[in-house]
Amino acid sequence: MFGFRVTDRDGRARAGVLSTPHGEIETPVFMPVGTAGAVKGVLHRDLEEAGAGIILGNTYHLMLRPGDALVRDLGGLHGFTGWTRAFLTDSGGYQVFSLSALRRLSEEGVSFRSHIDGSEHRLTPERSMEVQMHLGADIVMAFDECPPWPAPREAVAEATDRTTRWARRSRAAHTRSDQWLFGIVQGGVHLDLRERSARDLIEMGFPGYAIGGVSVGEPKDDRRRVLESLDPILPTERPRYLMGVGTPEDIVEAVARGVDMFDCVLPTRNARNGQLFTRNGRLSIRNARFRDDPRPPDPDCGCLTCRTASRAYLRHLHTAGEIAAATLMSVHNLFFYLDMMRSMRQSIRSCRFEEFRLDLLRSLGGAQGSPEPS
Amino acid sequence: MFGFRVTDRDGRARAGVLSTPHGEIETPVFMPVGTAGAVKGVLHRDLEEAGAGIILGNTYHLMLRPGDALVRDLGGLHGFTGWTRAFLTDSGGYQVFSLSALRRLSEEGVSFRSHIDGSEHRLTPERSMEVQMHLGADIVMAFDECPPWPAPREAVAEATDRTTRWARRSRAAHTRSDQWLFGIVQGGVHLDLRERSARDLIEMGFPGYAIGGVSVGEPKDDRRRVLESLDPILPTERPRYLMGVGTPEDIVEAVARGVDMFDCVLPTRNARNGQLFTRNGRLSIRNARFRDDPRPPDPDCGCLTCRTASRAYLRHLHTAGEIAAATLMSVHNLFFYLDMMRSMRQSIRSCRFEEFRLDLLRSLGGAQGSPEPS
Secondary structure, rough: OEEEEEEEEOEEEEEEEEEEEEEEEEOOOOEHHHHOOOOOOOOOOHHHHHHHOOOEOOOHHHHHOOOOHHHOOOOOOHHOOOOOOOEEEOOHHHHHHHOOOOEEEEOOOOEEEOOEEEEEEEOOOHHHHHHHHHHHOEEEEOOOOOOOOOOEEEHHHHHHHHHHHHHHHHHHHOOOOOOOEEEEEEOOOOOHHHHHHHHHHHHHOOOEEEOOOOOOOOOHHHHHHHHHOOOOOOOOOOOOOEEOOHHHHHHHHHOOOOEEEEEOOOHOEEEEEEEEEEEEEEEOOOOOOOOOOOOOOOOOOOOHHHHOOOOHHHHHHOOOOHHHHHHHHHHHHHHHHHHHHHHHHHHHHHOHHHHHHHHHHHHHOOOOOOOOHH | OEEEEEEEEOOEEEEEEEEEOOEEEOOEEEEEEOOOOOOOOOOHHHHHOOOOHHHHOOOHHHHOOOOHHHHHHOOHHHHHHHOOOEEEEOOOHHHHHHHHHHEEEEOOOEEEEOOOOOEEEEOHHHHHHHHHHHOOOOOEEEEOOOOOOOOOOOHHHHHHHHHHHHHHHHHOOOOOOOEEEEEEEEEOHHHHHHHHHHHHHHHHHOEEEEEEEOOOOOOHHHHHHHHHHEEEEEEEHHHHHHOOOOOHHHHHHHHOOOOOEEOHHHHHHHHHHOOOEEEEEEEOOHHHHHHOOOOOOOOOOOOHHHHHHOHHHHHHHHOOOHHHHHHHHHHHHHHHHHHHHHHHHHHOOOOOOOHHHHHHHHHOOOOOOOOOOO
C-alpha cells in the first residue's frame, strides 16, 4: 500500500515515487495547502487538472472546525471533502504555537484556547494521533514543539528533546496501518541539535522524516546549512519533507540538498493578494501598467487562466474584488508550482538539475544561483 | 445574424429561439448576471458547463470600472472577458438611480457621482448608447428612467414619457448593426401608462421589448396584471425580457404570461449567503441540521456541486468563510435555474406547461399555483 523509492539522482537531488492508498506521487512534490479541507479559492477538479496528487489539511484547524469526530463519521477527509487523491495532515503543533491564545505547555502537551471562539482545547501526542486517525489522511505527522526564531539555544534544545519524547508517544499512540506516520526533526539552526534530533528519530524508525521549525524567520543560509547537515544523516530510502517551504527559489535549493516533499500557502495566498508567479519573474496584477495588457499572465503557461484571461481582465477582477480573481490567479500559481516540480523531476532524471536550478533562479529574477552545495 | 422565432406555444407561454452573433439561445431563457464582466464566484467554463448561453453585464458598473473605452480597446466584452457566448448589457438607468450618489436628473440625462470613488459622470441616451457600443454586447438596452416604488402616479407618468423620448434618442444614437437594441416599457403598476409606453415603443419599432421598473418592491399581483395587460399588446414575434426577475416562482408565472427572457442576481447572491435552491424547496446551508448530512444539496441534481460535495462539507466551507463555498453553491444555484428553464421549455413544447408550473410551485413550497391566467 505504501512505499517510497528513489528512482534517479543528480548530485544530492533525488527523483522518486511515493506510493499511498490514494495514488502514486512523483517526487520532488509540492503539496497545495487545504487548511480547512479545501485549497483556498480552487475547486478539487481544478487542482486535479493542475496535476496535484496530494494536498495538506491542518490538524489544528480541522479539529476545531468542523471537528475531527464529525470528519471521521463522514468518512474521513476523503469522504468529507470528496478529494480522491492523497492527503497529508500536519500535527497541529505549528499552528497551536502560532495561532492559538493562552497556551500552557507542559511535558504532557499543550492546552490552549481556540482562535475562532475561545473554547478550551488540549493537544498531546496521543490527542494529535487521535485527531489525525479520525481525519484519515494518508500521511500524518508526529506531534512536535516548534520553537520560535530567534530563541535561546537552551529553549531550542528543550523543545527538540521534548519533540523526540513526543515522537515516541506519537508512535505508540498511532495504530492505523493505512497511514504513514512521519517523525519531525527539530533543532532550529543548531546543527548539533538537528543531528541529535534526526538520530533519535531514526533510531525509533519512521517511514519518512519531516524537517520542522524552518521558514519561521531564520536566515536562508542557516536553513541551507541545516539541510546540508541532515542530508548525509537521514536514510536515503525514506522520503524527506521540508515543512512550510516555500518560494520557488527555496524549493529548488532544498531539492538541491536532498529534500523530496514541500507544502506552502504562498501560491494561493499570493494569488489572493494579486501576485502571480511566471517564468519571467513575479508580477503584481495591481500594477497600473497591466491596465490594458491583453497578454495572459504567462504566455508560455498552459493553465486554464493563461488560456482564457488577460492581465487586463485579471487586474480588473482583482480591483473590483471579484471572487473569480482569487480563483483564476490561484489556479495559475498552483499550476506554476506543480509545473515547476514536473520540470524539476525531469531535469533530475536527465541529469540536468544544476542547469535547471540556475535557469530557474535566473528567470525568477532572484539572486544568481550559488554554486552547487559542496 | 439576428433573429427570433416562436417555435411552440402552450397557453400564453412561448418557446422559441433567439439568434445572436454569439450563438443561438433557446427561450424562455435565464441570463446569469455578470455585473463587472464576471458572474460572481463562477468561472466562464463552469457557466458554459451549466448551459448558460447568454450573460448580462452592467453598463453602470463597467463604464465606471474598468471604463468602456478600455473594454472597447480590448475587443469589447467578448475580447476583454473571454466569454465566447452572447452578452446583454442593461442601459445603466436602473443602477444610476439605485446606486449612485447626488443624482441630478434633467430631460438631457442624469449627472451623478460614482459609488466607487465619487467621481462625476453623466449618462444620457447618447452616452448610454456610446458605452454599450463600446462594450459590444449582442443585445443592448435603450436608456430609461426607472421610477421608484411606490411613487405618485404623476411621477411615474413623467418618467414613462421621458423613457419614451429617451428611447427615440437611443435609437437615433445607436449605430452598430451587430447589436440588437431593445426598448424598455415603463409605467409602474399603472396599466394605462404601461399600455401607452408599449404602444409608443412599438410605433418606433424595436427588435425586442424589455419590461422595466418591476421587481422594485411592487406587489406580485400588480406585476402579474402588468404582464397580462402587455401580453396582447407586445408583438408576438418579438422577444420580451422581464428585467431583474426573479425567483423561480416569479419566472414561471411570467412565462405563463408570455415572457421570454429573464435575469436576476438571486441564484448567485443567495448562494453566497448560503441559500440553495432544490427541487424540494430552499435550503439554508447554515442550518445546524446539515452539520453531518452526507447528502448532496439536491440528490436529483447533476451539477458539479451535487456530484462532488455534501451538505455537511458545504456547511463547513460556508461557516469557515472558504471561497469554495460561494463557488460551489453558485454553480449549483445557476444549474438549478438553467435546468429549470430547460424543463420549462420542454414542457411548453410538449404542451405540459401548466402541469410543470403547478409542480414547480408545489415542489418549491411556494403558495399553491393560482389557476392559469385568464
